[in-house]
Amino acid sequence: MIKNTDKPFERMFAVLDYVASSLRAVSTTEISEELKLPLNTTHRIVANLAAQGFLRRVEDVRKIVVGPALIKLMGKTAVSAFRIARRTFILEELVGEIGEQCEIGVVHNNTVIYVDSVRVAEPQALQFDPTVRAPLHCTSTGKVYLSRLPADERGRYVRAMPLNRFTEHTITDADAFLAHLEHARKTGWAKTNEEFVLGLIGCAVPILSPDNVLLACLCVSVPNARVSFEELDKFRDPLERAAKRLADDILSEK
Incomplete structure (x- = not known):
């Protein structure tokens, strides 16, 4: 798992990596604590990724799972490989x-x-x-x-x-x-x-x-x-x- 990142794109990939690796829906707080990122930074990254469809909010539990755009990208990556x-x-x-x-x-x-x-x-x-x-x-x-x-x-x-x-x-x-x-x-x-x-x-x-x-x-x-x-x-x-x-x-x- 990607941790201790400083650059914005590294933080973005770290969040995607953590959510994609989790076997359950995770909260923004969990992501923040696991990756040692400021909570407000994590909220901003999650919001941006959700807007692009790479992450999706599970409304009834207010947690995060992978979104359709990330699933599609993962499929394309597997086919390309x-x-x-x-x-x-x-x-x-x-x-x-x-x-x-x-x-x-x-x-x-x-x-x-x-x-x-x-x-x-x-x-x-x-x-x-x-x-x-x-x-x-x-x-x-x-x-x-x-x-x-x-x-x-x-x-x-x-x-x-x-x-x-x-x-x-x-x-x-x-x-x-x-x-x-x-x-x-x-x-x-x-x-x-x-x-x-x-x-x-x-x-x-x-x-x-x-x-x-x-x-x-x-x-x-x-x-x-x-x-x-x-x-x-x-x-x-x-x-x-x-x-x-x-x-x-x-x-x-x-």
């Missing part, structure tokens, strides 16, 4: 099958963000940190996103974006990069060859809705000391199977 666990389970199964680190990547503000990741059970010397935001032009996820743009829009976008060099393998020529994207568009997936981090290669497949809308990308990152660039092709089928399952899972959240 289950969905995250289910998505992680799909990734864990994929990692178990291919033996390499996998991530789910999305594009936000012209940057690739990895929103979920599962690593191999025994980390190798070289692994990609999924908390790092990565540029579009040197990641397989970014390439998938760009390849799916209409040709004219893709051309304008690529010629306007900075193709900064991160390694000696980064594609920094707009024409060469557009040709690379056209190949990704035709094949339906994308690969990278030490273009962002030396020694690290990878590939990505799209996670698509039934009407072919791009939801995210499923990608794998692997040291090229263990897997050659040409051998990345062997990951495509398991990635696409997992992407279909992830698409169903993501759409179930809508």
